[in-house]
Every structure is written in structure tokens, then in C-alpha cells.
Amino acid sequence: MTIEEDEAAIADIVRTFFAAFTSGTECAARLDGLRQLFLPEAVIVRTCGGEPVVYGVDGFIAPRRELLTNGTLTDFREWEESGRTEIFGDIAQRFSVYAKAGVQDEASFTGRGMKTLQFVRTSAGWRISAVAWDDERDGLMIEPIRDR
Numbered sequence: 001m002t003i004e005e006d007e008a009a010i011a012d013i014v015r016t017f018f019a020a021f022t023s024g025t026e027c028a029a030r031l032d033g034l035r036q037l038f039l040p041e042a043v044i045v046r047t048c049g050g051e052p053v054v055y056g057v058d059g060f061i062a063p064r065r066e067l068l069t070n071g072t073l074t075d076f077r078e079w080e081e082s083g084r085t086e087i088f089g090d091i092a093q094r095f096s097v098y099a100k101a102g103v104q105d106e107a108s109f110t111g112r113g114m115k116t117l118q119f120v121r122t123s124a125g126w127r128i129s130a131v132a133w134d135d136e137r138d139g140l141m142i143e144p145i146r147d148r
Contacts, residue, residue, distance in 0.1 A: 003087060006087050006092070006121075006126070007085060007087070009125060009126050010085055010087070010092055010094060010119055010126055011085070013037050013117075013119070013126060013127075013128065014080060014083070014094055014096065014117065015080075016033065016034075016037060017034065017037060017117070017128070017131075018078050018079050018080050018098065020033065020034050021064065021068070021076070021077065021078040021100070022068075022076065022077040022078070023068045023069075023073060023074055023075060023076040023077070023102065027065075027068050027069055028065055028069055031061050031064060031065045031068070032061075034057070034061055035057060035058075035061070037127065037128050038057045038127060038128045038129075039120065039122070039127045039128065039129050040057065041056075042056070042057050042127075042128055042129050042130060042131070043055075043056070043129075043130045043131075044056075044057070044060040044130070044131045044132075045130075045131070045132040045133075046132075046133060047132065047133065047134045048113075048133070048134055048135045048137070049134070049135075049137050049140070072104060072105070073102055073103070073104045074102065074103045074104075075101075075102050075103045076100070076101070076102030076103070076104075077100065077101060077102065078098055078099070078100045079098065079099055079100075080096045080097070080098050081096075081097045081098060081099050081112070082096070082097045083095060083096035083097065089121075090120060090121035091118070091119065091120055091121075092118070092119040092120075092121075092126065093116060093117070093118050093119070094115075094116070094117045094119070095114065095115075095116050096114065096115045096116070096117070097112065097113075097114060097142055098112065098113055098114070098115050098133075099111070099112045100112070100113075111135055111136065112135070112136045112142055113133055113134055113135035113136055113142075114133060114134055114142060115131060115132070115133040116130075116131070116132050116133070117130070117131050118130040118131075
């Protein structure tokens with residue numbers, strides 16, 4: 001593969017990843033589709049100002065499916081605002097500024113944060129090996145991502 005093909009393949013995975021977190025019809029199918037993006041042993045970590053919470057793939061998907069399909073969280077979506085991808089051989093990293101918006105318990109909300117996704121090339125193509133994220137909060141605001 002060329003670097004352009006690798007970048008396009010990773011960009012497709014990133015778009016599919018963020019699109020999975022959209023409430024409404026087909027939400028469960030989109031979340032189930034996440035399994036194909038990950039290595040089975042991938043690690044997902046949420047920090048967000050507290051003690052890190054570490055998930056496996058199924059442990060990450062299950063509570064999000066519940067929240068996005070049981071009516072508690074509606075009109076929800078996440079999207080990437082900007083990001084940077086670095087590739088070296090069979091490893092890659094995407095550092096993304098992301099945003100989210102929705103309605104929870106009848107109150108509208110928005111938020112932003114940073115996600116880092118690590119990728120490895122497999123015989124089946126690029127797969128996510130790890131994800132970690134943190135969200136903006138008092139005292140922690142996103143600075144623009146600068147290319148080096």
C-alpha cells in the first residue's frame with residue numbers, strides 16, 4: 001500500500017468509529033460494527049479527570065449501546081473536528097479533537113475532547129489496537145493541534 005492508501009484506510013476507520021456513536025435507527029448495528037475495526041484484544045481507556053477506566057472491546061460497546069438505545073440519551077452524536085495521523089511501517093496513530101452533542105434527561109448538552117487511536121496493520125488491513133480519551137473541563141481546554 002502507498003502512504004496515501006494507508007491514510008485513506010485509517011481515515012475510513014476513524015469516520016466509522018465516530019459515526020457509531022449516533023443515537024437513532026441503526027445505532028445498535030453501527031455499534032456492533034465497531035468490533036470489525038478493533039483487534040479482539042484492543043484496550044479502550046477513559047480518563048476524563050478521574051481514575052482511568054479500562055475496557056475491552058465488548059465491555060466498551062455494551063454500556064454505550066444501552067445508553068444510546070434505551071431513550072435516556074437522544075439526538076446524540078460524536079464527530080471529529082480535526083486530527084493528525086502519523087504512520088510508521090505497520091503502526092499508526094490518530095490524535096483527534098472531537099465534539100459531541102445530545103439530549104440527556106431532557107437537557108441539551110455539548111462537549112469536546114481529545115481521542116487518540118492507535119492502529120496496527122494486519123493481514124485483514126488496519127485495525128484499532130487502543131483508544132484513549134479525555135474531555136474538556138474546568139482547567140483543561142483544547143489547544144489547537146499543530147503539525148510538526
